[in-house]
Amino acid sequence: MIYTITLNPSIDFIVPVDQLKLGKLNYMNDEYKVPGGKGINVSRILQELTTSSTALGFIGGFTGNFIIDFLEKRNLKTDFISISEDTRINIKLKSSSETEINGRGPSISSDESSKLLSQLEKITANDFVVLSGSKPPSLPADFYEKVIKKVTETGARFAIDTTGDALMQSLAYQPLVIKPNQHELEDLFGVTISTNEDVIKYGKKLLKKGAQHVIVSMGADGAILITNNGVYKGTSPSGTLRNSVGAGDSMIAGFLSIYLTSQNVLEAFKMSIAAGSATAFSHDLATRNKIDNLLSEIEITTL
Ligand SMILES: Nc1ncnc2c1ncn2[C@@H]1O[C@H](COP(=O)(O)OP(=O)(O)OP(=O)(O)O)[C@@H](O)[C@H]1O
Numbered sequence: 001m002i003y004t005i006t007l008n009p010s011i012d013f014i015v016p017v018d019q020l021k022l023g024k025l026n027y028m029n030d031e032y033k034v035p036g037g038k039g040i041n042v043s044r045i046l047q048e049l050t051t052s053s054t055a056l057g058f059i060g061g062f063t064g065n066f067i068i069d070f071l072e073k074r075n076l077k078t079d080f081i082s083i084s085e086d087t088r089i090n091i092k093l094k095s096s097s098e099t100e101i102n103g104r105g106p107s108i109s110s111d112e113s114s115k116l117l118s119q120l121e122k123i124t125a126n127d128f129v130v131l132s133g134s135k136p137p138s139l140p141a142d143f144y145e146k147v148i149k150k151v152t153e154t155g156a157r158f159a160i161d162t163t164g165d166a167l168m169q170s171l172a173y174q175p176l177v178i179k180p181n182q183h184e185l186e187d188l189f190g191v192t193i194s195t196n197e198d199v200i201k202y203g204k205k206l207l208k209k210g211a212q213h214v215i216v217s218m219g220a221d222g223a224i225l226i227t228n229n230g231v232y233k234g235t236s237p238s239g240t241l242r243n244s245v246g247a248g249d250s251m252i253a254g255f256l257s258i259y260l261t262s263q264n265v266l267e268a269f270k271m272s273i274a275a276g277s278a279t280a281f282s283h284d285l286a287t288r289n290k291i292d293n294l295l296s297e298i299e300i301t302t303l
């Protein structure tokens with residue numbers, strides 16, 4: 001079984017406003033709400049790619065109920081830990097450019113966090129765990145590391161998509177894949193990255209620290225995959241950017257959907273870009289059809 005863990009889910013409140021006037025009353029052209037949080041997005045895309053998963057994490061309040069209802073209506077398996085505070089609402093403002101305002105997230109009690117750690121005792125060596133997104137501030141700084149220790153002690157493998165120290169600390173446990181975007185890679189090393197050579201240089205440092213596959217995503221400029229067996233560049237297909245929210249999560253799901261069944265790294269990389277771009281070209285997350293239609297447009301070259 002694949003488990004996705006979202007410590008800090010959200011309702012993504014998508015707010016399109018034609019011409020945003022700051023400091024004035026603006027009306028939305030449209031509005032819609034979708035479940036968000038990176039692990040939940042990974043589960044949704046895995047489902048599109050006919051790969052079953054169970055979404056874990058902390059869920060609470062009326063916002064949490066919205067997420068559970070949405071996922072259950074679509075037959076997505078969930079086993080969330082119920083918390084007493086409300087799950088956050090993240091605002092995705094779409095005007096001439098995209099502006100995101102993410103909530104900090106609810107307070108998680110030590111009883112609630114222990115429940116999640118105990119839940120991980122059911123994981124076996126055949127399982128795969130995807131850890132994605134931020135941690136609510138009330139959880140201890142080393143919470144991800146605690147989760148990773150529990151997971152890897154069972155022999156299960158994992159992937160992680162988070163930032164900063166939590167990502168750096170995870171590398172010693174050899175995640176199968178990590179996917180920083182170019183800005184996250186810059187932040188990790190406190191540098192500015194402007195060439196493919198820079199991406200490769202810093203990507204290789206992450207590999208040396210323990211990651212097995214490093215995908216650095218670069219929006220419309222595609223992505224670079226750095227592995228111990230080679231470095232590859234994948235082009236992004238061209239299309240109209242509608243929504244970059246969840247494009248990175250779609251890449252993780254795309255990669256895993258192929259890699260975990262065939263171990264074919266380059267096909268997995270191709271699928272990850274197709275899924276990322278299909279989401280970027282959609283209003284919500286990508287559909288299977290859209291992903292399949294983009295696959296043939298992606299070119300992978302060895303660098
Ligand atoms: N304008 C675009 N045109 C084509 N593909 C795109 C575009 N923007 C994003 N993508 C696709 O989505 C992938 C991920 O995009 P990006 O590098 O922005 O990731 P991210 O910042 O992690 O995304 P997220 O917004 O989910 O955090 C890219 O590698 C590419 O395949």
Ligand SMILES: O=P(O)(O)OC[C@@]1(O)O[C@H](CO)[C@@H](O)[C@@H]1O
Pocket residue numbers: 008010012035036037038041090100102132133134135245246247248249
């Ligand atoms: O605050 P985090 O956990 O880093 O990111 C949360 C989030 O921005 O990421 C997803 C897209 O990747 C959205 O569904 C969600 O709102």
